[in-house]
Amino acid sequence: MGRRRLGLALLTVVAIAGGGVAVTALTGPRTPAPDRADGKGLPPATAPVTRGDLADSTQQDGTLGHLGERKINAGGPGGTLTWLAPPGSVVRRDERLYEVDGEAVRLMYGDEPMYRTLRTGDKGKDVRQLEENLAALGYTGFDVDEEYTAKTAAAVKRWQKSHDLKQTGTLGPDRIAFAGSAVRVKETGSGSGSGGGDRVAVGDRATPGSPVLTVTGSEKVVSFKVPAAQAGSAKTGTRVQVTLPDGTRLPGRVSAVGRAATAGEDPQDRTPKIDITVSFDEPAKAEGVDQAPVTVDLTGTTRRDVLSVPVNALLALPDGGFGVQVVEDGAARDVRVELGMFAQGRVEVSGGGLRAGMKVGVPS
Structure with a gap:
């Protein structure tokens, strides 16, 4: 029977549909191969039909690091820096970021900046943020909303008392700074990035609005890029x-x-x-220095419990379609098959009475 063997150099154009990958076109040279590789009609080599999971995965080079770099600027009237959270440390809610003239500025969580001193009668998103933090810390007794009431002020006084501060019931940027979550201190001052950057140290003068710390998110993540045409292989989730x-x-x-x-x-x-970010299931286990190179295996579609053969076992049949050469009891026969997913150098096959353990012909 005339047929054409598909070599590894043959290009396959695949289309993802219904959770699988099917061949929609074949291009490239199709040189006729002999019907039989020896006098007994047997192929030069064989490979087993296997049953198992077949996953369409790709591999990318990535970088281990932290995201969300931003500056923590000095608030309040300014003064002398008397303490700075050290580079590499993680600062969480209500912990110290820095001190000016011996007075601590603490971290609270929120996206709105701390741009004013809040007091009874004030309204806004920054009020809600403050109240959310107070409630999370156990200072309750008020409604979490956008209005700073006398009850909010009472909770602030309790917070101030816990930190040995004057109990005014008002709170401003000289006492707290907002960031979206816990932060990791990258370096002091405005850093040393492309803009030049200026480092600061204990004893330096802090002026209102000047950078005191450069911080990032606290958890390790991996960043990498994929060609825009392959963005579908790295969807969120x-x-x-x-x-x-x-x-x-x-x-x-x-x-x-x-x-x-x-x-x-x-x-x-x-x-x-396209920029891609990966988060770890257990971030604490992602140890290593910043900007370390890593390898990312993207798991795409997975076909469970399917039969597969090496791609180079496929035959293009003269009347259309594809088949494999099954070798049994010292003889070879061509079997028409339906193709599914291509992955890991193998292709999902079905039909023709195939079963796991059968031998199919492959090039030597």
């Missing part, structure tokens, strides 16, 4: 395995996907790419 520099493999998921494609910095590769 996609499961991944991250291999750290020491070989440790940790599970995680895609937590953020960039909205705009940008050209890379490599002049040899200006392909538009």
Whole structure:
């Protein structure tokens, strides 16, 4: 029977549909192969039909680090810096960020900046943020809303008493600073990035609005880029395995996907790419220095409990469709098959009475 063997160089165009991947077109040279590789009609080599899970995965190079770099600026009237949270430390709600003239400025969680001194009668989102933090710390007795009431002021006084402060019932940027969550101190001052940056130290003068600390998010994440055409392989929620520099493999998921494609910095590769962020299931296990290289395995579609054969076992049949050469009892026969997912150098096959353990012909 005339047929054409599909070599590894053959290109397959696949379309994802119904949770699987099916061949929709085949291109490239199709040189006829001999019907039989030896006098007995047997192929030069065989491989087993296997049953198991087949996962469509890709591998990307990523970088271990922290996201959300921002500045913590000095509030209040200014003064001398008498203490700074050290680089590498993590500051959580109600913990000290820095001290001016011996007075601590503490972290509270929220996206609105602390731009004014809050007092009874004030209204706004910053009021709600403050009340949410007070409630989270156990200073309750008020409604969490956008109005600073006498009950809010009473809770503030209790907070002030717990920190040995004058109990005024008012609270301003000389006492607290807002950030979205716990922060990790990257460096002091405005850092040393592309803008030059200025470091500060204990004993320096802090003026209102001047950078005191550069901070990031507290949890380790992985960042990498994928070509815009492959963005579908890294949708939010996609499961991944991250291999750290020491070989440790940790599970995680895609937590953020960039909205705009940008050209890379490599002049040899200006392909538009999308920024991808991966969060770990157990961030505490993601040890290692910042900016360390890691490998990310993206798990795409998984086909459970299917039969598969090596891709190079496929035959293009003369009358259309595809088949494999089954070898049994010292003889070979061609069997038509239906194709499913292509992954890991294998292809899902069904039909023709195939079962796990059968041998199919492959090139030597």
